[in-house]
Amino acid sequence: MELIKKYFPNLDSYTEDKLSQLGDLYTEWNAKINVISRKDMDHFYERHVLHSLSIASFIQFEKGTQILDVGCGGGFPSIPLAIMYPDCQFHSIDSIGKKIKVVKGVAEALGLKNLTAEQVRVENHPKQYDFIISRAVTAFPAFVSLCQNKILQKNNNAISNGIIYLKGGDFDEELKNFKKRASVTPLGTYFEEEFFETKKIIHLSM
Numbered sequence: 001m002e003l004i005k006k007y008f009p010n011l012d013s014y015t016e017d018k019l020s021q022l023g024d025l026y027t028e029w030n031a032k033i034n035v036i037s038r039k040d041m042d043h044f045y046e047r048h049v050l051h052s053l054s055i056a057s058f059i060q061f062e063k064g065t066q067i068l069d070v071g072c073g074g075g076f077p078s079i080p081l082a083i084m085y086p087d088c089q090f091h092s093i094d095s096i097g098k099k100i101k102v103v104k105g106v107a108e109a110l111g112l113k114n115l116t117a118e119q120v121r122v123e124n125h126p127k128q129y130d131f132i133i134s135r136a137v138t139a140f141p142a143f144v145s146l147c148q149n150k151i152l153q154k155n156n157n158a159i160s161n162g163i164i165y166l167k168g169g170d171f172d173e174e175l176k177n178f179k180k181r182a183s184v185t186p187l188g189t190y191f192e193e194e195f196f197e198t199k200k201i202i203h204l205s206m
Contacts, residue, residue: 035074052077071137
């Protein structure tokens with residue numbers, strides 16, 4: 001949790017309290033349903049919470065923003081962001097039911113009223129959102145294809161509505177058809193830890 005406060009030193013008591021509970025909650029849930037590797041649990045706040053909150057460094061969501069987390073796994077990046085933005089609405093979806101069970105359990109334990117979760121594939125989910133967020137669930141062109149027609153057209157934020165995608169490694173080839181609409185921000189811009197050296201945020205206007 002000290003790592004989070006290093007980069008977000010002005011957290012209010014609500015946010016700090018909720019974020020500080022995540023370590024114990026995921027340790028407890030992970031013992032029942034394995035959604036995070038043992039290696040990653042040893043670096044939980046860095047590799048899951050802070051990585052998720054890189055989106056909060058990239059954009060300050062306006063009140064009322066509607067956000068869909070596709071392939072949410074155990075609830076990242078949506079749960080840390082739902083804590084950070086209690087006035088925004090988050091919907092977390094994954095095709096695997098046991099992962100959604102964890103997301104619902106953690107959200108209930110935290111009393112998050114602004115996050116819902118559902119077992120469904122994005123192509124079968126009919127609603128539209130301001131932003132779709134995800135942590136590299138598939139190749140980027142395939143992800144964009146799945147998310148067509150799911151973005152609201154009216155913009156209420158400082159950046160255009162669209163996809164915000166957390167991804168590592170070299171993906172120039174994946175972006176070649178999106179150059180005019182995509183921006184890439186290295187997470188090293190925000191965080192100095194080695195883990196973030198190869199990680200980036202892709203924003204694609206839709």
